[in-house]
Amino acid sequence: MTSLRRALVSGALAFAAASFAVHAHAQGYPNKPITLVVPAAAGGPTDTVARLMAESMGKTLGQSVIVDNTGGAGGTIGMARVARAAPDGYTIAVWHIAQATAPALYPDLKYDVVNDFDSIGRITDVPMTLVSKNALPSKNVTEFFAWLRAEKAKATYGHAGIGSASHLCALMLLKDVGFQVEGVGYRGTGPAMNDLLAGQFDFMCDQTTNTTGHIKDGKIRGYAVTTKSKVSSVPDLPTLDSTVLPGFEVSAWHAMWAPKGLPKEATDKLVAALQAALKDPKVIERFAGLGTVPVDQSLAQPAPLKSYLEAEVKRWGEVIKAAGVKGN
Numbered sequence: 001m002t003s004l005r006r007a008l009v010s011g012a013l014a015f016a017a018a019s020f021a022v023h024a025h026a027q028g029y030p031n032k033p034i035t036l037v038v039p040a041a042a043g044g045p046t047d048t049v050a051r052l053m054a055e056s057m058g059k060t061l062g063q064s065v066i067v068d069n070t071g072g073a074g075g076t077i078g079m080a081r082v083a084r085a086a087p088d089g090y091t092i093a094v095w096h097i098a099q100a101t102a103p104a105l106y107p108d109l110k111y112d113v114v115n116d117f118d119s120i121g122r123i124t125d126v127p128m129t130l131v132s133k134n135a136l137p138s139k140n141v142t143e144f145f146a147w148l149r150a151e152k153a154k155a156t157y158g159h160a161g162i163g164s165a166s167h168l169c170a171l172m173l174l175k176d177v178g179f180q181v182e183g184v185g186y187r188g189t190g191p192a193m194n195d196l197l198a199g200q201f202d203f204m205c206d207q208t209t210n211t212t213g214h215i216k217d218g219k220i221r222g223y224a225v226t227t228k229s230k231v232s233s234v235p236d237l238p239t240l241d242s243t244v245l246p247g248f249e250v251s252a253w254h255a256m257w258a259p260k261g262l263p264k265e266a267t268d269k270l271v272a273a274l275q276a277a278l279k280d281p282k283v284i285e286r287f288a289g290l291g292t293v294p295v296d297q298s299l300a301q302p303a304p305l306k307s308y309l310e311a312e313v314k315r316w317g318e319v320i321k322a323a324g325v326k327g328n
């Protein structure tokens, strides 16, 4: 190749690369896959909700939304990662009520749960269930509590780390019973469920998105739901409120966040894709089978999520303090 030809070829290549870059930029957000961090293990309730969002939102956005499970320390490892990520719309998170409990339970938390994130919107509010391994002698909720009172500290329960929904639910339940029991922490209730199925610990309080199928298949025993009303996916289960623990109510709300400072274009597109996912018939059908429904569209937006989170941080901070619960 002569030096003139070489110069022409490299000039043409440089021009092509530059125009590709301009074109890619002009295409706007999103022009590459999006990472959706789930701060809990794969196969658990948050993972289930997040994967349904990822699939549906990916279609609306025209890009893959890839779920990345970063579990551990009640979700604080994954959320710290999101807080530190570039606010470009290519790293987002789905997490739950534990975002509101973390400040009260983790004094060394390296991020501010409200101010280090941009809210995208709420997703769903998932009821929880009290379940046990099949080998327990109790056959209903009254018998379960009689067993628990007799067993006391010998009983064992599983949870997804300090401040996770499964941990809080069990703590509140045990507080009402009047004693605490040593819990076994996992990176999410996906792996905890595997150990419950194998009979490695006695009981767990977990979301219907993780327990419904196993209760129906008779692989674990379901005793009661934690909401004030019964849940259609597990119609045989009474509420804790109407049976052994009057006034008891816990459920796990899920929502979507991004690192603080997202460009408006990315926020608008993510909110629109989230709202479309919550209207997606496939999502609605899967949610129904798991005992939940999408939130109203008016809540799947940034401002209502931010104010809800602020209120929840305050509410749970007071509950945790009053209960004398300590994190790390």
Ligand code: ASP
Pocket: 040, 041, 044, 045, 046, 047, 098, 159, 160, 164, 165, 166, 167, 187, 188, 189, 190, 206, 207
């Ligand atoms: N549901 C779990 C919890 O107890 C977390 C998860 O694995 O999704 O908070």
